[in-house]
Amino acid sequence: xxxxxxxxxxxxxxxxxxxxxxxxxxxxxxxxxxxxxxxxxxxxxxxxxxxxxxxxxxxxxxxxxxxxxxxxxxxxxxxxxxxxxxxxxxxxxxxxxxxxxxxxxxxxxxxxxxxxxxxxxxxxxxxxxxxxxxxxxxxxxxxxxxxxxxxxxxxxxxxxxxxxxxxxxxxxxxxxxxxxxxxxxxxxxxxxxxxxxxxxxxxxxxxxxxxxxxxxxxxxxxxxxxxxxxxxxxxxxxxxxxxxxxxxxxxxxxxxxxxxxxxxxxxxxxxxxxxxxxxxxxxxxxxxxxxxxxxxxxxxxxxxxxxxxxxxxxxxxxxxxxxxxxxxxxxxxxxxxxxxxxxxxxxxxxxxxxxxxxxxxxxxxxxxxxxxxxxxxxxxxxxxxxxxxxxxxxxxxxxxxxxxxxxxxxxxxxxxxxxxxxxxxxx
Amino acid sequence: xxxxxxxxxxxxxxxxxxxxxxxxxxxxxxxxxxxxxxxxxxxxxxxxxxxxxxxxxxxxxxxxxxxxxxxxxxxxxxxxxxxxxxxxxxxxxxxxxxxxxxxxxxxxxxxxxxxxxxxxxxxxxxxxxxxxxxxxxxxxxxxxxxxxxxxxxxxxxxxxxxxxxxxxxxxxxxxxxxxxxxxxxxxxxxxxxxxxxxxxxxxxxxxxxxxxxxxxxxxxxxxxxxxxxxxxxxxxxxxxxxxxxxxxxxxxxxxxxxxxxxxxxxxxxxxxxxxxxxxxxxxxxxxxxxxxxxxxxxxxxxxxxxxxxxxxxxxxxxxxxxxxxxxxxxxxxxxxxxxxxxxxxxxxxxxxxxxxxxxxxxxxxxxxxxxxxxxxxxxxxxxxxxxxxxxxxxxxxxxxxxxxxxxxxxxxxxxxxxxxxxxxxxx
Numbered sequence: 036x037x038x039x040x041x042x043x044x045x046x047x048x049x050x051x052x053x054x055x056x057x058x059x060x061x062x063x064x065x066x067x068x069x070x071x072x073x074x075x076x077x078x079x080x081x082x083x084x085x086x087x088x089x090x091x092x093x094x095x096x097x098x099x100x101x102x103x104x105x106x107x108x109x110x111x112x113x114x115x116x117x118x119x120x121x122x123x124x125x126x127x128x129x130x131x132x133x134x135x136x137x138x139x140x141x142x143x144x145x146x147x148x149x150x151x152x153x154x155x156x157x158x159x160x161x162x163x164x165x166x167x168x169x170x171x172x173x174x175x176x177x178x179x180x181x182x183x184x185x186x187x188x189x190x191x192x193x194x195x196x197x198x199x200x201x202x203x204x205x206x207x208x209x210x211x212x213x214x215x216x217x218x219x220x221x222x223x224x225x226x227x228x229x230x231x232x233x234x235x236x237x238x239x240x241x242x243x244x245x246x247x248x249x250x251x252x253x254x255x256x257x258x259x260x261x262x263x264x265x266x267x268x269x270x271x272x273x274x275x276x277x278x279x280x281x282x283x284x285x286x287x288x289x290x291x292x293x294x295x296x297x298x299x300x301x302x303x304x305x306x307x308x309x310x311x312x313x314x315x316x317x318x319x320x321x322x323x324x325x326x327x328x329x330x331x332x333x334x335x336x337x338x339x340x341x342x343x344x345x346x347x348x349x350x351x352x353x354x355x356x357x358x359x360x361x362x363x364x365x366x367x368x369x370x371x372x373x374x375x376x377x378x379x380x381x382x383x384x385x386x387x388x389x390x391x392x393x394x395x396x397x398x399x400x401x402x403x404x405x406x407x408x409x410x411x412x413x414x415x416x417x418x419x420x421x422x423x424x425x426x427x428x429x430x431x432x433x434x435x436x437x438x439x440x441x442x443x444x445x446x447x448x449x450x451x452x453x454x455x456x457x458x459x460x461x462x
Numbered sequence: 463x464x465x466x467x468x469x470x471x472x473x474x475x476x477x478x479x480x481x482x483x484x485x486x487x488x489x490x491x492x493x494x495x496x497x498x499x500x501x502x503x504x505x506x507x508x509x510x511x512x513x514x515x516x517x518x519x520x521x522x523x524x525x526x527x528x529x530x531x532x533x534x535x536x537x538x539x540x541x542x543x544x545x546x547x548x549x550x551x552x553x554x555x556x557x558x559x560x561x562x563x564x565x566x567x568x569x570x571x572x573x574x575x576x577x578x579x580x581x582x583x584x585x586x587x588x589x590x591x592x593x594x595x596x597x598x599x600x601x602x603x604x605x606x607x608x609x610x611x612x613x614x615x616x617x618x619x620x621x622x623x624x625x626x627x628x629x630x631x632x633x634x635x636x637x638x639x640x641x642x643x644x645x646x647x648x649x650x651x652x653x654x655x656x657x658x659x660x661x662x663x664x665x666x667x668x669x670x671x672x673x674x675x676x677x678x679x680x681x682x683x684x685x686x687x688x689x690x691x692x693x694x695x696x697x698x699x700x701x702x703x704x705x706x707x708x709x710x711x712x713x714x715x716x717x718x719x720x721x722x723x724x725x726x727x728x729x730x731x732x733x734x735x736x737x738x739x740x741x742x743x744x745x746x747x748x749x750x751x752x753x754x755x756x757x758x759x760x761x762x763x764x765x766x767x768x769x770x771x772x773x774x775x776x777x778x779x780x781x782x783x784x785x786x787x788x789x790x791x792x793x794x795x796x797x798x799x800x801x802x803x804x805x806x807x808x809x810x811x812x813x814x815x816x817x818x819x820x821x822x823x824x825x826x827x828x829x830x831x832x833x834x835x836x837x838x839x840x841x842x843x844x845x846x847x848x849x850x851x852x853x854x855x856x857x858x859x860x861x862x863x864x865x866x867x868x869x870x871x872x873x874x875x876x877x878x879x880x881x882x883x884x885x886x887x888x889x
Contacts, residue, residue, distance in 0.1 A: 041632075074471055075771040091813070117494065131784070153691075154693055154695055155693070190707060198708055203707075203708060204706040204707070204708075205707065206703050224867060228706075230702075230703055230706040232699065232703045233696070233699045234695075234699075236693075236695045237695065237696065237699045238701055238703060240690060240695055240700040240703075241700050241701075241703035241704040242704075244686055244704050245599045245704050245707050245710055247682075247686075248679075248682060248704075248710065248711060249709070251678065251679075251682045251743070251824065252675075252679070253676075254743050255674075255675060255678045255743050258741055258742065258744060261739055262730070262733075262734045262737070262739055263581075263667060265734065265737040265738060265739050266581055266582070266667075266733065266734070266737055268581055268607045268664065268667055269660070269664065270661050272659070272660050272661075272664045273664055273667040273671060274659075274668075276633050276657055276659045276664055276665060276667075276668035277669075278672050279631040279633065279655075279657040279671050280630075280672050281625050281630060281631075282676070283675065284675060284711050287664075306689075307693075308695065309691065310689070310692040310693055312688055312689055312692050314685055314689065315685065315746045315749065315750055316678070316681050316685045316743070316746050316747055316750050317682070317685060318684050319742045319743045319746035320743055322742065323742055323743050376605075399843060400680070434803055
C-alpha cells in the first residue's frame with residue numbers, strides 16, 4: 036500500500052533537498068519551497084548549498100506553487116527553526132508550513148516533521164494547527180483517526196561527506212502504532228538504519244540534546260582554550276596528550292555558528308524555563324560560545340603584539356567566512372563578529388574562495404582580498420579551515436602574502452604542518 | 463644503566479600500589495605509606511581497595527619507615543591531592559611527600575610525580591621543596607643538573623577491570639631531554655604505550671582536563687535528567703535514541719563523588735582564577751554535580767508520591783554506598799547527602815555488600831539492612847549499581863522486600879531488565 040504514496044517535502048534547504056531527492060527514487064515526489072530563486076536553481080539541478088552535486092531528479096517536481104502540492108498524501112516538513120534576537124524559538128516558518136499542509140490535508144494523509152523543535156512542540160503546536168486548518172483530527176485512538184502524524188529528526192551535517200542521509204541511523208516516531216509502522220516503511224527506502232522512538236516527544240528530545248551536547252563540549256574546549264591561553268601553555272599539545280586516554284572525547288576550539296548547534300540548545304532551554312527550571316550548564320555553554328568570536332580575536336591580537344612590537348595598526352587577513360569549514364553558507368557565521376572587532380583598530384582583509392561575494396553584506400566588499408598582497412600581512416586568522424586552506428599550494432601562496440614576522444592563528448587546530456615562513460599558533 | 467634503579471613509590475593507594483607492584487617485576491622496589499594499617503595489610507598481600515586481588519610481591523618491600531627509602535634513587539610520588547572544605551587544593555600530602563623525598567635525595571636521583579595537580583604545580587611547588595630540602599638543583603640546563611624530575615599523570619580508574627596500568631597509554635614528561643629519555647625507559651617496562659608530552663605543564667594540564675571533561679559531560683546529562691523529569695519524558699529512552707547518532711557521546715546520570723572527577727576541576731579552576739579568569743562552564747558543571755544528590759532524592763520522592771498516595775512516611779532502601787559501582791570505597795561518596803535528605807522525613811535503610819560496616823560512620827549503623835524485610839519497602843534508591851545488584855538472584859530477593867506498589871529508582875540507568883514486581887524508573 037505504502038508504495039502509492041505521493042510525497043511532498045516542504046522546505047528545500049540542507050534538510051529538505053536530500054530528502055526530496057532520496058524519496059523521488061522510490062516515490063512520486065514534489066519538492067516545495069517558498070523561495071522562487073531556490074526553485075529555479077533546483078530545476079536546473081543546481082544546489083547552491085553545494086551538498087548535492089549534480090543530483091538527479093527522478094519523479095521529482097520542484098515548485099513554489101501551493102496548488103501543486105494538493106494531490107500529495109505524505110507531507111514532510113523540513114523548514115528552518117531559528118531563534119529570534121532574544122534567542123527565543125522563532126516558529127514562524129513552522130507555523131506557516133503547518134497552515135499550508137493543513138489547508139491541503141485529506142483523510143488518511145501523513146504529515147512527518149523533520150525540523151528541529153523543543154520537546155512537545157509537534158503535538159502542542161503543529162498538530163493543533165493541522166487539525167484546526169484542516170478540520171480533521173489526529174488522535175491516539177485508532178477509530179477517530181483522520182490523519183497520521185510523525186516526527187523524524189533530521190541529522191544533516193553540512194559539509195560532511197561521510198555521514199549522509201542514506202548511511203546514517205534515522206529516528207522515526209509517530210503518534211500511534213499504525214502511523215509508526217507506515218512511516219517506518221516509507222523511511223526505510225531512503226536510509227540504512229532506522230531507530231523507532233517510543234513517542235514523538237522522545238524523538239524531539241533526542242534531536243535537541245544531540246546538538247546541545249556538541250555545544251557544551253565545544254564550549255568546554257573553548258573555555259579551556261581561554262584558560263591555557265592565560266596560563267601560556269600550548270593547548271594543542273595538551274589536547275594531543277589528553278586524547279591518548281581511552282575515554283577522552285576529541286573536540287577542538289571553534290566558533291559555533293550555523294543553524295543547529297548554536298540554536299537548538301535555546302529551544303530546549305526555552306521549554307525547560309517554561310517548565311520551571313532554568314538550565315545552568317546548558318546556558319553557560321551557550322554564553323561562552325557566543326562570546327568566543329571576541330575572545331579569539333583578542334587572543335589573536337595578543338599573540339601578534341608579542342611578536343610584532345612597535346606597530347599599532349596591523350594588516351590582518353581573515354581566512355574563511357562561512358559558519359563552518361567546507362560549506363559556503365555564511366548565514367549565522369560568527370566570524371563577522373571577530374572581523375568587526377578586529378577592524379576597529381586594524382586593517383582587515385578577508386578571503387574565502389567558497390563564498391560568493393553576492394552573499395556577503397555590502398559593507399565587507401571593500402575588504403575582499405585576492406591574495407595578491409606581497410609581504411603584507413602581520414596576522415592571519417583562520418576561522419573556517421576549508422580543506423583548500425590546508426594544502427601546500429595554498430600555504431605557499433599565503434607565505435608570500437605574509438610579512439617575515441607573522442602570526443597565523445589556527446583557531447580550530449587543523450593546520451598540522453610546520454612551515455618555515457609561517458608562525459602557526461593554535462587557539 | 464636504568465636497570466640499576468631502585469624504585470621507591472610514596473603513597474600506596476589506588477595509584478601507588480599498582481605502580482609499586484608493576485615496578486617490582488622489573489626493579490628492586492620499595493612501597494612507602496604513612497598508614498601503618500595499610501602497610502600491615504599489604505605485607506599480607508591484602509589490598510583493601512580490592513583493586514589487586516592476590517598480587518605478588520617480587521622484589522617489593524612495604525614500609526612506613528622513612529629510613530627504609532634512603533637507598534632508593536628513583537622516587538615516584540603518588541599521594542592523594544584532595545580539596546579542602548572551600549574546594550581549594552589541599553596540598554598537604556604533596557608537600558609532606560616532597561619534603562620526605564627532599565630529605566633523602568642524592569645527586570642523579572629521579573623524582574616522578576603521579577598525583578593530579580594543577581598546571582605548573584610540580585615545578586612551582588614540588589621541585590622548589592625538593593631543591594630547598596635537599597640542597598640540590600634541578601634545572602633545564604644539563605650542566606648543573608643535580609637531580610631529575612618528571613611528571614606522569616595516573617590514569618587509574620577504580621573498579622575498572624579493563625583499563626589497567628599495563629594496557630593503557632601513559633603520559634610521561636620531564637624537565638629536560640635526558641630525564642625524559644630515562645623516565646620513558648623506566649616506565650615502558652610497566653605500561654604498553656607511552657605518550658611523551660612536550661613538558662611537565664602539558665602533562666599536568668592533560669590530566670586535569672581529562673577528568674574535567676568527564677565532570678562537565680556528566681553534569682550536562684544530570685541537568686538533562688532534571689529537565690526531562692520536569693517535562694515528564696522518559697530520559698532513558700531519549701538517551702537510547704540520541705545514542706544512535708554517530709557522534710553522540712554516551713554518558714548516564716549519576717552522583718559524582720570519589721577522588722578525581724569531582725575534585726580535579728577545582729584544581730584547574732583554582733589555577734585559572736589565579737591567572738585572572740573564573741571558569742564559567744567548568745564551575746557550572748561542578749555546581750550541578752554537587753547538587754545532584756539532593757535533586758535525585760527529591761525526584762525519587764516525587765516518583766513515589768505519584769504511585770503511593772495517602773502515606774507520609776515511606777520505607778526506603780538505599781542500595782550502594784560507595785562513590786561508584788563495584789568499588790568498596792565510601793570516601794567522598796555523595797550518596798550520604800541523599801540519605802541525609804531522605805531520612806529527614808522517611809524511614810531509610812541502607813545496603814551494600816561491598817562496603818565494610820566499620821568504614822561507615824557510626825550514625826548510619828542502625829540503618830543497615832540485611833534484606834530480611836518482607837513486603838516492606840515503598841522505594842529503592844540505587845545509587846551505585848554494583849554488578850551484583852543487576853543479577854536476577856538479587857532482584858528476586860529485592861522483590862520480596864518491596865511492597866506491591868513500589869518505585870525502584872535506577873539512578874545510573876543500569877537496570878535493563880523489566881521485572882513484574884518491581885516498578886523500575888530511571889533518573
